[in-house]
Amino acid sequence: MKLLETEIYGKKIGLLKRGDHIYAFAAKCPHAGARMCDGWLDAQGRIVCPDHKYRFDPANGRNTSGEGYKLFTYPVDIREDEIWVGLMSTNN
Secondary structure: OOEEEEEEOOEEEEEEEEOOEEEEEEOEOOOOOOEHHHOEEOOOOOEEOOOOOOEEOOOOOEEOOOOOOEOOEEOEEEEOOEEEEOOOOOOO
16 A cells, blocks of 8 residues: 555646555645645555644545544546546545
8 A cells, every 4th residue: 555646637636556446535635735645544544644643534535533624535447557537526
């Protein structure tokens, strides 16, 4: 499991492969704008923000450490050997 930041049509997106799933999420923390891919994954596979240690579920963006923020997530589709990311957030 590794966090990777990429840019799609000028928009910075974070990617995470966990098992057979690939998750796409906003590259910046919704709290203070830290780069989420500079963070890490905790033992439950949640993304931990590098600045304030807030934790987010990559599947739905839910803040699991209780601060009330939500990380935007994006739909992902695997087509042959390509990863397609829908740039409209799934949890506005």
